[in-house]
Amino acid sequence: MKERYYSTVEYTDRYGKANKGFEIYSELGKKPTIGDYVDAFKQSGFDVDITDFLNMTFKPKDPANSSFISLRVLRTFKDYTY
Numbered sequence: 001m002k003e004r005y006y007s008t009v010e011y012t013d014r015y016g017k018a019n020k021g022f023e024i025y026s027e028l029g030k031k032p033t034i035g036d037y038v039d040a041f042k043q044s045g046f047d048v049d050i051t052d053f054l055n056m057t058f059k060p061k062d063p064a065n066s067s068f069i070s071l072r073v074l075r076t077f078k079d080y081t082y
Contacts, residue, residue: 001028007037007076012069024076032076046071 005024010017024040026032034050041048041058048058048071056073060066 002026003028003030004079005032005076006079007032007040008074010072010074012072013067014069019074037073041071 002025005026007022007024009020009022011020022037022040022044024032024036026036034053037056037058038048038050046058046068047061047066049061051057051059051070058071058073060068060070063069
């Protein structure tokens with residue numbers, strides 16, 4: 001069994017910034033880890049590495065072939081209805 005979290009992420013591309021929502025799944029009784037975020041982004045089509053641990057900023061692994069510049073986690077909260 002896994003717990004579900006909702007995360008609001010700032011998506012930055014060359015045209016500007018936008019907020020996107022992601023569902024993060026983590027182990028039962030634990031908070032989401034960096035790996036959980038990377039897995040959720042990968043399922044949505046974003047192949048990323050973390051570049052800033054304090055601000056939770058992720059950059060694409062191959063910036064030349066990527067359509068976005070960065071993803072930054074703004075907030076994450078637990079879904080108690082799951």
